[in-house]
Amino acid sequence: MILIMNPDIDPKGPEIQQVLDHVKNYPGIKARVHSVAGTTRTLTEVYLIGPTQTIDPEGIAGLPGVERVVRVSERYRVIGRHKGQMEAVGFEYNGLTFNQESFHIFAGLCAVDTREHVEEVMRVLQAHGLSTCRMGAYKPRTSPYDFQGHGRKCLPYVFELAGRYGIKVIAMEVTREDHVDDIRSCLEEAGNPTGVMIQVGTRNAQNFELLKVLGQQQEFPVLVKRGMGITLEESLNACEYVASAGNRKVVFCLRGVKTHLGEPHRNLVDFAHVPVIKRLTRMPVCIDPSHSVGRKDISPDGLMDILHATAQGVIAGANMILVDFHPAPEMALCDGPQALLLEEMETFLKDSKIVREAYEKRRALMRQSAAPSIEAV
Ligand code: PEP
Ligand code: MN
Numbered sequence: 001m002i003l004i005m006n007p008d009i010d011p012k013g014p015e016i017q018q019v020l021d022h023v024k025n026y027p028g029i030k031a032r033v034h035s036v037a038g039t040t041r042t043l044t045e046v047y048l049i050g051p052t053q054t055i056d057p058e059g060i061a062g063l064p065g066v067e068r069v070v071r072v073s074e075r076y077r078v079i080g081r082h083k084g085q086m087e088a089v090g091f092e093y094n095g096l097t098f099n100q101e102s103f104h105i106f107a108g109l110c111a112v113d114t115r116e117h118v119e120e121v122m123r124v125l126q127a128h129g130l131s132t133c134r135m136g137a138y139k140p141r142t143s144p145y146d147f148q149g150h151g152r153k154c155l156p157y158v159f160e161l162a163g164r165y166g167i168k169v170i171a172m173e174v175t176r177e178d179h180v181d182d183i184r185s186c187l188e189e190a191g192n193p194t195g196v197m198i199q200v201g202t203r204n205a206q207n208f209e210l211l212k213v214l215g216q217q218q219e220f221p222v223l224v225k226r227g228m229g230i231t232l233e234e235s236l237n238a239c240e241y242v243a244s245a246g247n248r249k250v251v252f253c254l255r256g257v258k259t260h261l262g263e264p265h266r267n268l269v270d271f272a273h274v275p276v277i278k279r280l281t282r283m284p285v286c287i288d289p290s291h292s293v294g295r296k297d298i299s300p301d302g303l304m305d306i307l308h309a310t311a312q313g314v315i316a317g318a319n320m321i322l323v324d325f326h327p328a329p330e331m332a333l334c335d336g337p338q339a340l341l342l343e344e345m346e347t348f349l350k351d352s353k354i355v356r357e358a359y360e361k362r363r364a365l366m367r368q369s370a371a372p373s374i375e376a377v
Helices: 014-023 057-061 115-127 151-164 177-189 208-216 232-244 271-280 289-293 305-315 342-368
Strands: 002-005 030-037 042-049 066-070 091-093 096-098 104-109 132-135 169-173 195-200 222-225 250-254 285-287 320-324
Touching: 002 014, 014 030, 014 042, 014 057, 057 066, 104 115, 104 169, 104 342, 115 132, 115 151, 115 342, 132 320, 151 177, 177 195, 177 208, 195 208, 208 222, 208 232, 222 232, 232 250, 232 271, 250 271, 250 320, 271 285, 271 305, 285 305, 289 305, 289 320, 305 320, 305 342
Parallel strands: 104 132, 104 320, 132 169, 169 195, 195 222, 222 250, 250 285, 285 320
Antiparallel strands: 002 042, 002 066, 030 042, 091 096
């Protein structure tokens, strides 16, 4: 059961205390207070866990400060959009807002190779007014003989350059708990010039111990990629692991599904699931067209498949794009064939903007006609 409190209620104030005292009357019920500060209001919710069927919903709904009582289904207790929960839950990080309305483009290197390449990418991002990027330091690779990423070694210059070029958030994959410690300590040593969104790769979507660790820290938001060869429900449970451990700054990323049915693309593009995720959960949704398509073929209309796939996700309401760029893809140590050139960035951004505007127009059109209400799961 979730109690949605009135806007701007103090999470440590008397109303919350009264709710907690009330709950003590019911044996076996644990209460957890979650508060998310948004741009327009602070959303505070009290989660009641245990045999909540014993609780009289009307009694608790009558307590001061309680706006609504929501009975949650078993699935996705924290990240889910339960009956009556219309608000998406987003978060602020390093001056940027992430929710089901926001739109950010995280462009950059799949894997950091040289300081020069990091700098070239960041310089171009800044020139285009972007303050978010992707930089892979730890690379989980299928073959043990492939480049595994520079790891901790590259973090000092990646963070220093991010500070110099106004990058506020870097999406960076980790595969082990101590990678988070490396990131934290290197950020501190550099004077926290930027922020990091910790990425959980498709291969780690069921690394439950890693997910719990990422949930126990609240400093870094977490970008969870759809798992490989598992169901959508299993992938969303990866997010639930992070959120239920205490970190609700979670973004879900569609990156295609592994099957030969997607050929010639690297994976079968699954961006039709953007609205599905938004309906099932309250998380922002990211798309990764680079790892979905995996190659730079151009269709007869002159547009690359990667741009077409991006447009399919953005027109469906994606809130974030994770996309590979490289100044010299032939020199890339990982995923060169799918990396866009820095010269292609302007067109990519313009094209994404056209599609985002089209999505906004479609939303406005729906608002003018009878607005369909979201029925809960
Ligand atoms: C990546 O984004 O660098 C990556 C390895 O992606 P995925 O985990 O989706 O394969
Ligand atoms: Mn990659």
